Amino acid sequence: MRAWVIRAGENGERENLALEDGVLLVAWQGLGNLTTLTTREEIKAAVAAAYPDEGPYTVGNWTGQLYRFVHEIKPEDFVVLPLRSGRVAVGRVVDGYEYQAATAGDPRHIRRVEWLIKDIDRQSIQPDLQDSMGSLLAVFELSRFAAAERVAALAEGKPDPGRPDADEFAASLTEPTKLYEEVRRRAADEPLALSIRDFLAVWGVQRRYPAAVEQIKNDLDQRGLVTVPPFTEGSINSRIAVLAGGAEPDASGTSAMTRFTDTAAVPRGDVEADGEVETQTVSYHVSNLESANRMPEFVRVGASLKSAMTLMVLRGYSQLPVLDAGGRLRGVVSWESIGRAHMADPHASLEAATVRGQEADRSDDLLDWIGTVQQSGYVLVRDRDHKVCGLVTAADLTVQFGTRVRPFVLVEEIEQRLRRVVDRCIPLDLIRAVIPGRRATRVNSAANLTFGAYGHLLKVPENWAALDWAIDQEYFLAALEECRQFRNSLMHFSPDPVTDDQLLPAQGLLELLRSMDPQN
Structure with a gap:
């Protein structure tokens, strides 16, 4: 089947x-x-x-x-x-x-x-x-x-049962109270660990908007909970642990936070040396990129240059990090460095072809590294233990920012098409009629309307009839309202990209408008 x-x-x-x-x-x-x-x-x-x-x-x-x-x-x-x-x-x-x-x-x-x-x-x-x-x-x-x-x-009319490998605990945490109860039920040395995506779902949100982050932070504070690393950093698929940060010290006199950060495999990059958690603010860090949290392929110090070149050809890489036994960066080998080494010695070793590599911290501001990535083509990412944990390339930035621009382009074309058809089909006095008070006199065309005003305008039977569209008004207005809410959400910063599924309403409305008004 x-x-x-x-x-x-x-x-x-x-x-x-x-x-x-x-x-x-x-x-x-x-x-x-x-x-x-x-x-x-x-x-x-x-x-x-x-x-x-x-x-x-x-x-x-x-x-x-x-x-x-x-x-x-x-x-x-x-x-x-x-x-x-x-x-x-x-x-x-x-x-x-x-x-x-x-x-x-x-x-x-x-x-x-x-x-x-x-x-x-x-x-x-x-x-x-x-x-x-x-x-x-x-x-x-x-x-x-x-x-x-x-x-x-x-x-069979049943809901989607989800992935077979899905986190059953995460799926059962349908509200903050259940999250609190689960953390309280667990032993201090077995904290609740889940992805940031699943963590946000407890509050019914998909992206880290400022308002949602503020609500979650307040709920955690009220319950005495803390996430390590902070849920505001890392990619949407990064894993965090939820701890009883305000619990009393155990018999040894240490807090749950200290015990966890001393032993946990979860990255400690967002915990200060004294055990205090950094302020959980939403910003765009290097760690927000998926590739910054994905261990790149590498060669060890002492490997042959032949093995590095073979791996680069097989994977189509321009460069490879060279790591020591502890996972720390000792340099980078690239096709340029290999060429230079061979010019000096046709039998050059990996060490001779290894040059200094660019290395960013997971918590660094991503914008500070864009110029470096643009110039060199990459930057390696390290955690607080100075171990390599990711690699960001120019291609990663292109995909990331292309993904972020696309929703704005879609919404802009929707607004442009709405303005054009309204100006062409509906007289100015009828446009002004849906604007309350003195603001109506300042409306000179559809370009002065807010996105939400189009819904009020096209609810009026006379205005809808003027469009002469052979489509269902109720469906169209519902799609317009959904797109308005989507547009408003774009105006609030979130480090998480818009998914293809979240784009569907805007894409569907745009295709409908293109069909109804096929002019370029």
Whole structure:
């Protein structure tokens, strides 16, 4: 049994047809019947012939999706259909591939499906499975973390049971009181350890916004709890321990904090030498990057230069750290340093090719190191014991800041499209009518409206009718309100990136606006 996601068009345009007729459909209208094409190579040749202007990447990508649709998806497999409403439908495949003659541009490539449930709320699906469903491919398999078994549970109307390797303790901590009780129940030498992601979920939040951090800090203070390291530092997947920081000393006269920081394997980078915890403020530290918390590959002092070069070629690395037996940095070997060493001595050793490496502390301000990473291409990361614990490259920064810019770009285009269509379709006096008091006189166009004002404006039947959009007003206004809340959340700093799943509402609204107002 396997589980697949089959989209009903780029913007869900075939959604109703799929649900009403019990079918899975993919377009690729330039292709004929694929029934007799039994290998990837045959399908690839057909795709290349049907779409001669497409490059090798696109041809290969489409070939993989079509091969899966025709040959790999089997009867009794489960299928997930993401819906424009934000919900999902789940069904079971009942038959093999079919080809139908196209009528009025309808898709030709079909699989029959029995829809078992058509309105699953995404809130009943765990974030990791939601992320897996977020691919932009039209046809792809859900294969990670027992996805097929979890989709089967959804098909029975049950909530997603979650990953088999999920932290059961974390899943049971559904409110702060339960967290407090769990810490109190445990022995001092067996503290509660969980990821920052799971820790935040106890308060029902996904990212470390200032308001959420302040609430959590107050709750911890009231309960006499403390996290080590502070939950405000490290990546969202970093692990922390929750301790009874205010508990009385034990028989030896030491606190739980001191006993833990003397023995724990959890990084101690945020605990001062006197056992006091640093102020838990939200800032953007080096440790907020995933790669800063992931041990890089390395070579030991005394290894051969040949082994370093082999590893660099195999992994596609530009440099490798050279560490001593205690895990501390002794230098870096790079292709440039290797070249220089060989120019002096064709039989140069690893030591001769090792140069000084850039090294940042986990708690350093990331912005202070951007110039260094830009210039040298990397910076190694160390913990408080001066042991290497991560590596940040220019590529890591590109991905990180690209991820952070994308939500703002999406929201900006949504606002621009709303302004344009409102100015074009709704008279200024009607726009001003939804603005209370004297502020209305200062409105000269839709550009003067707040994001929230668009919802009030388009609730008015006369204004909605002026748009002449063939879409459901209630769904649109609900999507607009969800996007408004998302936009507001972006305005509050958080060191945690926005996930693909959190972007879905904004992406869906933008695609709808592009469809209704296709002008550039």
